[in-house]
Amino acid sequence: MVVNANLNRPRRLAMHKRWILGFAAGVASLLAGCTAMKQARLLEPTSFGMEQIAPRVYVKEGVSQEQRRELIDSYEKARQRVMEFYGGLFTDPTVYGCDTRECIESFGGVGDGFAAVRVAGILLWKKVFGPGDVAHEWSHLELHVRLAGGARRTIPAWFHEGLATVVGEIPRHSEAVYQEVVSSGFPIPPISDLITGAQWGAAFGKYPNPKGLNVVYSTAGHEVRVWLERVGRHGLVSLIERIKAGEDFNTVYADLAEGAAAASRRPPAGAP
Numbered sequence: 001m002v003v004n005a006n007l008n009r010p011r012r013l014a015m016h017k018r019w020i021l022g023f024a025a026g027v028a029s030l031l032a033g034c035t036a037m038k039q040a041r042l043l044e045p046t047s048f049g050m051e052q053i054a055p056r057v058y059v060k061e062g063v064s065q066e067q068r069r070e071l072i073d074s075y076e077k078a079r080q081r082v083m084e085f086y087g088g089l090f091t092d093p094t095v096y097g098c099d100t101r102e103c104i105e106s107f108g109g110v111g112d113g114f115a116a117v118r119v120a121g122i123l124l125w126k127k128v129f130g131p132g133d134v135a136h137e138w139s140h141l142e143l144h145v146r147l148a149g150g151a152r153r154t155i156p157a158w159f160h161e162g163l164a165t166v167v168g169e170i171p172r173h174s175e176a177v178y179q180e181v182v183s184s185g186f187p188i189p190p191i192s193d194l195i196t197g198a199q200w201g202a203a204f205g206k207y208p209n210p211k212g213l214n215v216v217y218s219t220a221g222h223e224v225r226v227w228l229e230r231v232g233r234h235g236l237v238s239l240i241e242r243i244k245a246g247e248d249f250n251t252v253y254a255d256l257a258e259g260a261a262a263a264s265r266r267p268p269a270g271a272p
């Protein structure tokens, strides 16, 4: 799923597989309806065991004082980070800190971190309350809104996740992790195998490594990082505008990279 933060733990993987099986069994619409109802609980968090600790931060009772402070601090840092990265904010999400993974599921989320697009909410499990974790999910919401919602269907999972990985800078998803995967000779998923949410979820089992390195997130992050270095922030802005205008993602993504490469080959103005 595009909006999961961490599926590399075995238990998460099992749960994710069950979720995908649900779709395979043809209960997708039922499940989607159920998820929407659960996510709607985030609009009335205090009715479902959450308390407000900052204007945009709620937590479950079982979250310690120290963890509460961490989450409020992470919210501020993530807000700054996402704003700087995108050059402003189109979103103003609320962050919900859960004490258990079951709590995340009770609000219609999956995984350790979840961006609930319908209600502009970020759900996080207390083990991952860092600024990068908040910024990662925030990036999903920001990109979704900047693409005017519906256009998100044309965005491959690897790009949504890769961009969130670049913005979040979570150490377990970093470029250093990717380079370690490369130098260790561990299997790396081609991005063509990370397009749909189902492919994304399946990749965690399909590309294992003995060190437990998060090859899926770090690969998506590497792909987008290299592209961004080439096209710059204005390339990202162009990509969003052109996709909103109805252009195909793959065409625009490749076109911007080629345009940037051609521009770098041209001699500087004034050169003989």
Ligand SMILES: [Zn+2]
Pocket (backbone or CB within 6 Å): 002, 003, 004, 005, 136, 137, 140, 160, 161, 164
């Ligand atoms: Zn994500």
